[in-house]
Amino acid sequence: MGLVCPIPLTDYDKILMAHGGGGTLSHQLIQKMFFSHFNNELLKTEHDGAGFSFGNQRIAFTTDSYVVRPIFFPGGDIGELAVYGTVNDLAVCGAEPLYISVGFIIEEGFSMDELWKIVQSMKAAADRASVKIVTGDTKVVDRGKGDKIYVNTSGVGIIPQGVEISNSRIKPGDKIIISGKIAEHGIAILSAREEFEFETSVKSDTAPLNHLIKKVLEKYPDIHMMRDPTRGGVSSVLNEIAKKSNLGISIRETEIPIAQDIKAICEILGLDPLYIANEGKVIMLLPSEQADSVLQILKSDPLGEHAAIIGEVVEEHHGRVVMETTIGSNRIVDMLSGEQLPRIC
Amino acid sequence: MKYLDEYRDARLVKAYAEKIRQLTTDSWIIMEICGGQTHSILKYGLEELLPERLNIVHGPGCPVCVTPLEMIDKAISIAQTPEVIFSSFGDMLRVPGSTYDLLSVKAMGGDVRMVYSPMDAVKIAEANPDKKVVFFAIGFETTAPANAMAVLDAQRKGLENFSLLCSQVLVPPAIEAILSSPHSRVQGFLAAGHVCTVMGFEEYLPLVEKYQVPIVVTGFEPVDILEGIYLTVKQLEEGRHEVENQYRRVVRREGNPAAKSVMFEVFRTVDRNWRGIGTIPQSGLSLKEKYAQFDAEALFNVEKILTEESRECIAGEVLQGLKKPVDCPLFAKSCTPEHPVGAPMVSSEGACSAYFRYHKRSDVA
Structure with missing residues (x-):
């Protein structure tokens, strides 16, 4: 038997903005499609990151993508947000964040100057949060196929002995x-x-x-x-x-x-x-x-x-x-x- | 915060609730017209504070809720036209038409945009001369002046690519429709403060005389609403029927003459179909002949679209104060904010949505 889409077509046969809004539709999508299909014990805790043991060490691992518009806003920008967002997702798992990865999806024609500002901001943010950006990836998409720049960050951290956030x-x-x-x-x-x-x-x-x-x-x-x-x-x-x-x-x-x-x-x-x-x-x-x-x-x-x-x-x-x-x-x-x-x- | 905190003051609220309890010797049915008031009542749990003999029923004053299904189908049809940018207030985008909603049209590739003002739609038209920009002009007397202003602005700028899909409605004819219905049980009204900010309250004087009911112009904060209920109950208990103004800090007898003059420059009154209620004579606004070039319904040839309502949804009875949302067999079962069957479950002003969001539902201990 083939796989049947777990969200009945009578609900929605297309993704709406609200499926990414953090509200009820997001939850339905995550619960019915992602959780039920990727199904495992770590995922089921439904926290901001996954916590697991590696040898004697408890590790937290998380990922998040940033599509904020505008990319520069009062009090911050997409780069800083991408670092702090992942740092915070690790921190609320009880972990001390250590390493962060960065994936850039950049629209053709995006200003090099603005990219440089974002990169500087990410470095400053990483220093402030005492984490290192240790790996990354860059992709460029055709003009009109993205909105300036999207940033994905993933991060790992160590959960100290005696801490259990659940x-x-x-x-x-x-x-x-x-x-x-x-x-x-x-x-x-x-x-x-x-x-x-x-x-x-x-x-x-x-x-x-x-x-x-x-x-x-x-x-x-x-x-x-x-x-x-x-x-x-x-x-x-x-x-x-x-x-x-x-x-x-x-x-x-x-x-x-x-x-x-x-x-x-x-x-x-x-x-x-x-x-x-x-x-x-x-x-x-x-x-x-x-x-x-x-x-x-x-x-x-x-x-x-x-x-x-x-x-x-x-x-x-x-x-x-x-x-x-x-x-x-x-x-x-x-x-x-x-x-x-x-x-x- | 000034003008807010004093109207959300717990001591004043309790004092008014006590005054109402002392005053009430008989059973009365009072309707608040406006969906904004419905939401305040539910959000602050004001019904809990009132004596059981007072039955507060919710009226048709939710613009999204009373916009007929066929108008939404017309909107969807226009929004699917390739060169169209369809703009609307946010709530309207989620109301299901007979097949799907405007947000689904957006997901399918239609250019559907949420705006906070019709003037923003005019700006979109200016910036996109090769597109046809349509604004979904819904609402009561509160939205009509701004929508009229958008038409005048577009005309002044010589824009030929801007139009309104017009489904404006008026409050007094709806009150009259409710009062003249043989099923009506409503004995007093809280009139909508913001509508009266524009229109004043002289047009309620003949209604009060003809139907012998008190009408109290009322604001939206908890203290406003309780004072409005207090004044209404006082009239009922004393056998009076007058127009009174609780919302004195905002509403004047003559309303806002500048807003009214813009509105009646652009619009004329017409018979209008209200969702769940039916056609009410002279209860709507349409563009005058001289502004016909801004009439999307004619421009896109959608006048012939006709649609029938779901038979299970009791929105019509809810909007007339005959039933409450919890009386509906679909409520919180097959009808939820994510899967609304009727418009009152969608709008931020809809009674069903207010009950769903704030009311102690059966699944709450």
């Missing part, structure tokens, strides 16, 4: 911490697009989180779970965690750190900041008794100065995220359906 370790009562103000990357990209004539000082939060996370893990290796809320934002990450752990997540709207200008732009455009991408934030789930101390460690670092405890894991509403609103009522925070904004990373 959905399976989450327990009711665990506190949920976010390391800073939300939605800055997505809104920075939005404000940089030509169709928006905003004059804002909003900058992307793109930053390497590995040093910050290392500081925490050195003192508190018992962190249960970490994720970086990139595409799909805080809500998508919390929903994924709630579904995978089959526990409930309760958060409080008043505790979620957000800058006033970001909040204002979201209000004007009708966007929910909980669904907007971050590129320099980590969400941690950890034993309640460690939460205050970890919060202090985060707050003592510039990358974590606005960190806050935003909620906890509960026994109720399994698999769902519920938020206490500013007026004290409760509402479901669902996974992003479709896409709020395409090609943000």
Whole structure:
């Protein structure tokens, strides 16, 4: 018997932008087609990277592709983003990132000067994150068959003894911490697009989180779970965690750190900041008794100065995220359906 | 944040909820017209705060929801034309037509673009003189002035490659259609604050007299909505029926004369088919004869496309306040935001989508 496409044709017979949006359609594609066919134990953990043993050493391995438009945006560029994105995916697996690969897919006619800027930016980013770019690949596609430049990075890192970051370790009562103000990357990209004539000082939060996370893990290796809320934002990450752990997540709207200008732009455009991408934030789930101390460690670092405890894991509403609103009522925070904004990373 | 935080103040919300509880001695059915208000009600769980005797039903004020299926099929047909750039607000792209949606047309190679303003569509037309740029002009009195402005702008620039697929609708005829229906149970209305920002509220005075119902112009934040409900209940309990303005910080009696004059320069009122409800006399806007060159429906010869609705979807009854989304057998089963059967599940203003996103569904303990 031949292989049958696991996504019924009645769903979609063509890829939509939303299949890459980090929301429900992305999940369907990943779950139904990729996971079910590539099916293995490591993949099933559904983390930002795979963690496995090599001899006595625990290794983390991850990959990510970057198609952000525009390639230079307030607070960063595609090169820096590609390094930090992979560094952060390793860091939230509990790993200390070591080596990174880079694949460039460049459109014919792309400016050599801009490529040089991207390369310099990647080198600076790698130095800041203390990783080395050790291998790579370059492909050029016909003019009109790509959009300037796409970058893929993969990375490996070592998971220290005693660290185990996994959905399976989450327990009711665990506190949920976010390391800073939300939605800055997505809104920075939005404000940089030509169709928006905003004059804002909003900058992307793109930053390497590995040093910050290392500081925490050195003192508190018992962190249960970490994720970086990139595409799909805080809500998508919390929903994924709630579904995978089959526990409930309760958060409080008043505790979620957000800058006033970001909040204002979201209000004007009708966007929910909980669904907007971050590129320099980590969400941690950890034993309640460690939460205050970890919060202090985060707050003592510039990358974590606005960190806050935003909620906890509960026994109720399994698999769902519920938020206490500013007026004290409760509402479901669902996974992003479709896409709020395409090609943000 | 000023103008927001004070209208999301937990103490004020509780104070209004308490005032409403004390005031309510009878059972009342109140409809909020606007989908933006529906979403606030669900997002903030305001119904939980109200006495059980108050039944808040959701009205037809979701522009995406009431755009008829045949109009979406016309949009899809135009968007598939090779030299066309089809532009629209984002929500409209995901509403299924009788075969597929506009996003699928994009995936199949059609040039379909999401814009945030009709003026952006005019810019696209300027930048692409060899293409025909069509903007899907949907919405209530709130979007009509900007859409009219886009036509005037295109005319001023001498653009011959810009047109509107026009499916504009008007609120007062819809209220009248609901009130004159023999099935109607609605005893009071929260009128849509943003529509009244443009139109003012004088046009509601005859409705209040004819049907003896209170109409309260209401804003969108939790405190606004509860104050609007409070004023409506107060009228009902006291046996009054007047037009009152809760949204005084924005709405004036005469509305925005400049916006109205642009709108009526370009558009004329026509009978319009509302999805799930049917044709309502003089409830829509179409381009006037002198702007016929901007009418995509005629330009692309799609006037003859006619389509029938799904029979299982109860969107029509939901939009008239006769049923709630959870009463629909398809709700959260075969009809979800990823696979919407009816438009109210698609739009960010649709009642079904609001219930799906925020309401305590049966799968939530």
